[in-house]
Structure formats: structure tokens, C-alpha cells
Amino acid sequence: MALLDIKNLTLEIPHEGDYIRALDKVNLSVNEGEVRALVGESGSGKSLIVSAVSGSIPKHWRITADRMTWNGESLLNLSKSRRLQIMNEDIAIVFQNPLSSLDPSVTLGEQIQESIPSRLVDGKWFWQRNASRRQTTIKTLHKVGIRAHGDVMRAYPHEMPYDVGQRVMLAMALVAQPKIIIADDPTRGMETTTKTQILKLLTRLNKTRSVAILFVSHDLLAISSMADTMTVLYCGQTVESGKMKHLRKRPLHPYTKALIDSAPSFRNDLPPKSMLPNLGGSIPTLQHLPIGCRLGPRCPRAQKACVNVPGIRHIHDHTYSCHYPLHRDKR
Amino acid sequence: MSNVLTVEDLEYRCADPGFKLGPISLEIARGESIAIIGENQTGKSLLAKLLVGAIEPHGGRISLHCHDGKTGPRDQSIRMMFQFSSHALNPALSVAKILEEPLLRNTDMDKVSREQLIEETLLKVGLLREHAYHYRHMLSDGQQQRIALARAIILSPNVLVADEPFAALDPSIRSQTVNLLLKLQKEMGLSFVFISHNLGIVRHIADKILVMDKGQIIESGKTDTVFKWPQHDITKRLIMSHQSLVPQQTL
Numbered sequence: 001m002a003l004l005d006i007k008n009l010t011l012e013i014p015h016e017g018d019y020i021r022a023l024d025k026v027n028l029s030v031n032e033g034e035v036r037a038l039v040g041e042s043g044s045g046k047s048l049i050v051s052a053v054s055g056s057i058p059k060h061w062r063i064t065a066d067r068m069t070w071n072g073e074s075l076l077n078l079s080k081s082r083r084l085q086i087m088n089e090d091i092a093i094v095f096q097n098p099l100s101s102l103d104p105s106v107t108l109g110e111q112i113q114e115s116i117p118s119r120l121v122d123g124k125w126f127w128q129r130n131a132s133r134r135q136t137t138i139k140t141l142h143k144v145g146i147r148a149h150g151d152v153m154r155a156y157p158h159e160m161p162y163d164v165g166q167r168v169m170l171a172m173a174l175v176a177q178p179k180i181i182i183a184d185d186p187t188r189g190m191e192t193t194t195k196t197q198i199l200k201l202l203t204r205l206n207k208t209r210s211v212a213i214l215f216v217s218h219d220l221l222a223i224s225s226m227a228d229t230m231t232v233l234y235c236g237q238t239v240e241s242g243k244m245k246h247l248r249k250r251p252l253h254p255y256t257k258a259l260i261d262s263a264p265s266f267r268n269d270l271p272p273k274s275m276l277p278n279l280g281g282s283i284p285t286l287q288h289l290p291i292g293c294r295l296g297p298r299c300p301r302a303q304k305a306c307v308n309v310p311g312i313r314h315i316h317d318h319t320y321s322c323h324y325p326l327h328r329d330k331r
Numbered sequence: 332m333s334n335v336l337t338v339e340d341l342e343y344r345c346a347d348p349g350f351k352l353g354p355i356s357l358e359i360a361r362g363e364s365i366a367i368i369g370e371n372q373t374g375k376s377l378l379a380k381l382l383v384g385a386i387e388p389h390g391g392r393i394s395l396h397c398h399d400g401k402t403g404p405r406d407q408s409i410r411m412m413f414q415f416s417s418h419a420l421n422p423a424l425s426v427a428k429i430l431e432e433p434l435l436r437n438t439d440m441d442k443v444s445r446e447q448l449i450e451e452t453l454l455k456v457g458l459l460r461e462h463a464y465h466y467r468h469m470l471s472d473g474q475q476q477r478i479a480l481a482r483a484i485i486l487s488p489n490v491l492v493a494d495e496p497f498a499a500l501d502p503s504i505r506s507q508t509v510n511l512l513l514k515l516q517k518e519m520g521l522s523f524v525f526i527s528h529n530l531g532i533v534r535h536i537a538d539k540i541l542v543m544d545k546g547q548i549i550e551s552g553k554t555d556t557v558f559k560w561p562q563h564d565i566t567k568r569l570i571m572s573h574q575s576l577v578p579q580q581t582l
Contacts, residue, residue, distance in 0.1 A: 041501035041502065041503060041504075042472070042501055161371065161372070163371065190528070191369075191370050191371055191528045191569075192528060192530055192569055192572045192573050192576075193370060193568055193569060193572045194370075194371075195572070195576075196572035196573075196575060196576065197572075199576070218501060218502055220502065221531060221576045221577065222576060224576075225575070225576040225577075258502075258503055259502050259503065261506070262502035262503055262505060262506045263502065263531055264531050264532060264534070264535040265530075265531035265534070265573075265576075265577045266577075270535070272534070272535055272536070272554070273513055273535070273536055275510045275513065275514075276506040276509055276510055276535075277506070278503055278506035278507050278510065279503050280507075282471045282472075282473050282474065282504060283471065283501065283503075283504070285471070
């Protein structure tokens with residue numbers, strides 16, 4: 001059963017008296033114990049989906065969905081207390097920028113200890129409970145690969161390098177023992193060894209405790225090493241979604257193909273210093289979104305029909321929305 | 332092979348007594364791409380800044396074309412692209428002004444020929460003439476990167492030093508930038524020194540790799556050799572962790 005299930009999520013942002021569709025009928029589901037990757041470039045609305053799930057969308061934005069459920073419970077009209085409870089116990093989110101999402105006036109140690117839910121703290125008296133909190137914090141910091149836990153716990157967010165901040169965010173997510181971890185670009189700006197370590201940690205959590213992971217990123221190399229399934233977003237539209245290995249072997253949407261081509265490591269036959277295949281043009285800004293299929297102006301296969309938004313088509317569990325998909329020319 | 336840049340026993344001591352860069356010696360040949368890889372805080376950016384002369388070294392020599400590093404042609408024959416190209420562009424100046432600055436400071440061209448060169452350079456990096464009137468906030472990430480590149484190549488240098496030129500870019504824009512750099516390198520015979528964490532791209536475009544740790548170059552060699560037979564433990568770790576991400580060809 002799907003743990004997190006989103007169908008036709010549309011998010012509209014007011015702009016100069018009009019509404020811009022930042023997310024246009026996005027579909028996404030994460031099953032129990034699954035690692036799903038959400039891939040898209042900047043401005044594709046990956047982070048908006050994350051904030052929509054966490055309920056941190058400003059009041060004046062319009063959000064509509066056919067279905068947005070957590071374990072069968074709708075996330076759209078939750079009471080404040082119930083939402084807090086779900087966010088505290090079941091869903092953990094690792095936000096993109098640790099410097100802006102951590103409290104600058106509180107030490108990292110205190111912040112981690114604060115995010116431990118009280119049901120996971122042992123002891124009856126406050127000193128016992130404090131000691132238990134501290135123990136859990138140190139253990140989790142070791143788990144995310146921070147050995148000098150003392151220094152980190154005493155430090156304020158701005159005193160730490162970026163990747164340590166990211167690990168602390170991850171530690172804060174882990175202490176609550178959630179059912180799903182939503183990681184918003186957790187490996188951005190990390191060098192390869194640290195990145196592999198974080199990815200291994202997430203994979204291990206997934207395998208041993210069967211925590212579901214929604215891995216939001218545009219680093220295809222990282223994604224392909226750990227994800228089972230992948231959803232590709234472009235400018236707020238779901239473009240293609242399916243099993244990782246199907247998508248890699250035979251992408252049906254031109255955009256997915258362009259993404260996969262952009263990582264030279266995927267191909268052994270590519271001679272060094274050759275030109276990489278790519279899409280021309282740049283990612284449109286939210287104010288100037290093209291109508292119809294939003295890849296249209298950049299797409300090498302675009303034709304007249306592409307001014308209409310293509311419907312979703314299914315081939316087994318592989319869905320795509322494109323009028324002229326690759327590999328499907330001859331019927 | 333003619334060397335464009337020779338570095339001998341370059342040294343730099345930081346305020347922090349635990350860290351010392353160098354002594355480093357290296358040679359860069361014409362038209363060669365050299366990648367500097369290594370973990371964070373190992374002095375990669377510092378080395379890049381020392382090479383272009385943004386920071387004065389405490390010892391050693393950097394010679395370009397057999398001239399001593401401190402004399403004339405240095406500003407023109409080695410240029411740098413900074414780590415965050417969007418932060419390195421002045422938001423209050425138009426693109427034309429940004430590109431004019433190096434010309435004003437380093438050449439005695441008149442206004443007409445300056446404008447002409449700016450136009451040519453914009454076209455060379457794949458932008459339009461009209462972009463000269465744009466300001467930073469009107470440009471997308473990829474375009475800002477192109478402006479940074481245009482500023483670096485406008486004096487037609489021999490060596491281009493870039494600090495993480497691909498890190499902040501989205502995949503499809505990144506391929507465009509890689510292609511552009513490869514094209515420019517072919518056309519202008521540029522030597523290209525760059526820092527990157529993305530080993531996939533390093534493998535694709537670099538001729539030689541330098542691996543740094545604790546301010547020292549611990550391993551250097553041809554890209555293929557380093558990737559296939561890494562010698563040092565740290566190199567092994569870097570390569571291994573990259574390879575573990577690369578899907579094995581099971582398809």
C-alpha cells in the first residue's frame with residue numbers, strides 16, 4: 001500500500017493579479033519500504049512538493065489535489081495538532097539549506113535533543129531523561145559520520161561547514177525514528193566520499209528498518225545507486241515515472257533521456273572530450289512558462305500537438321506524458 | 332611540448348598553524364586540461380587562487396612563458412572563473428560594464444574596439460549581442476556562468492583557472508557548459524585548470540588529474556591511469572566511492 005500518495009496536486013502562486021501554476025497535476029506515490037527518487041532541475045517544483053507535504057505552504061497560495069494522503073489519511077485538511085503529531089512521529093524532512101533551516105541562536109546539540117520525541121526518551125526523572133537525550137544524540141551523530149560529537153554539539157549552525165550542517169539535519173530527522181524520510185537534496189555540494197557515506201547510511205536505514213525514502217535531487221549518479229523507482233519532474237509537470245532500471249534502459253520522454261545523457265559516467269562508449277548530447281535553451285522561469293507541454297520549446301521532437309498538455313499514459317507500472325515518446329514510433 | 336605555466340616549490344602558510352600548502356611543483360602544457368580533486372578543506376581553492384595571483388605566495392615561483400610571475404603578462408595570460416559565478420558578478424553593473432572592466436584595466440583599446448570585442452566574446456560563449464544590456468538578475472544560472480566565462484576569456488588568456496565551474500549548475504545546463512568549454516579550448520588552445528567534485532565530468536574532460544590532501548599534491552597522472560590504478564589511499568577512496576555509484580553494466 002502506498003504510504004504517501006499524491007494525485008493531481010496543483011499549486012498556484014498569486015502573481016500580479018493572476019495565478020501561476022507552479023505545480024501542474026503532479027502525481028507521486030511512495031510505497032512502504034521503498035526508495036523513490038524525485039528528479040528535476042532547479043525551478044521544477046521539487047522543493048514545493050516537499051513543502052506541500054509538510055504543510056509549510058503560505059496561506060494565500062492555492063493548493064488543490066484529487067488525493068494527497070498519508071497512510072490513507074488526507075493531508076489537505078488536517079487539524080494543526082494532528083499535523084504536528086504526524087510530522088513529529090512519522091515524517092522526517094531534511095531540508096535543503098541547513099544554514100537557513102537551523103535555528104541560528106541555539107547550539108546544534110540542543111536542537112537535536114529537542115527534536116527527540118518524548119516517547120523515545122528513557123528514565124523517570126529529569127536528569128535521567130536529559131542523560132538519555134544526550135546519549136541518543138551522540139549515538140545518532142556517530143551514525144551520520146560525525147566523530148567529534150562534542151565540538152559539533154557545542155557549535156552554532158554558522159560555525160560548521162556546509163556538509164556537517166547537512167549531517168546534523170539528517171541526524172535530527174533520524175532521532176524521531178520516522179516511517180519516511182523526505183530528503184531534499186541531502187548530498188548537494190558534498191565531495192564524493194562524504195556523499196557515498198550519506199547514501200550508504202540512507203540505504204542501510206532503508207534495508208534494516210524499512211524506512212521509506214523520498215530522495216529529492218538532481219544528482220542522477222547518486223540516485224541511480226540507491227533508488228528503486230524514479231519520478232522525473234520538469235517545470236512542475238510530472239514527465240515520466242517508473243522503475244529506475246526501466247527508465248535508465250529505455251527512457252520514453254525526451255527530457256528523461258537528456259537528463260540521463262548529461263551524466264557521462266553512465267556511458268562507457270563515450271570517447272573522452274567528445275561533446276555531450278544536450279537540450280538547447282534554458283529552464284523557463286515561473287513567470288514565463290510555455291503552454292501545453294512545458295518542455296515544448298526545448299524539445300527536439302516537439303510538434304504541433306505539443307501545445308496541449310499530453311495525458312498520462314501507462315505501460316505496466318511505467319507512466320509517461322508525451323505526445324511523441326522515444327522508442328514508440330512504430331506501432 | 333611547450334609549457335605554458337611552471338610552478339616551482341610554491342608555498343603558503345595560513346594563520347592556522349596546522350595547515351600549510353606546498354611545496355608544490357607542477358607544469359601545465361598548452362591546450363591541456365588539468366583537474367584538481369580532493370576532499371573539502373585540502374587547499375584546492377587556495378592553490379587556484381595562488382596560481383592566478385589573487386593571493387601572494389610565501390615562497391616558490393610561478394612562471395608563465397618563462398617570464399617571472401610578478402611581471403607584466405601575467406594578468407593577461409592567466410584568468411580565473413570564481414567558485415560562485417552569480418556572486419562574483421556585480422549586480423549594479425550591466426554585462427557590458429562587467430566585461431569592459433578587464434579591458435579598461437589591462438589594455439589601452441579605444442571604446443569602439445572594446446565594444447566590438449565584448450560583442451565577439453558574447454557570441455563566442457553562445458549569448459546574444461543584446462545580453463550586453465542585461466543585469467545579473469535578468470540572467471539564468473547558465474547564462475551567468477557564460478558571462479563569468481566570457482569575462483575570463485575576454486583577454487584571450489593562455490590558462491583558465493576555474494573553481495568548481497559545474498557544481499551549481501543543473502544537469503542539462505551543465506552539459507551545455509561542458510560542451511562550450513571543450514569547444515573554446517579547441518578554438519583558442521586554452522589550458523584549463525579546474526577544481527571539481529564531479530568525477531564523472533573530470534574523467535570526461537581532464538587530461539591530467541592532481542589529487543590534493545592537507546595542502547600537498549599526493550598523486551598526479553594521466554586521467555585514465557589515475558582512474559584505473561590509483562596509488563595513494565586517499566585517491567583509492569575517492570575513486571572507489573565514485574565507482575561504487577556508477578552502475579555496473581548489467582543492462
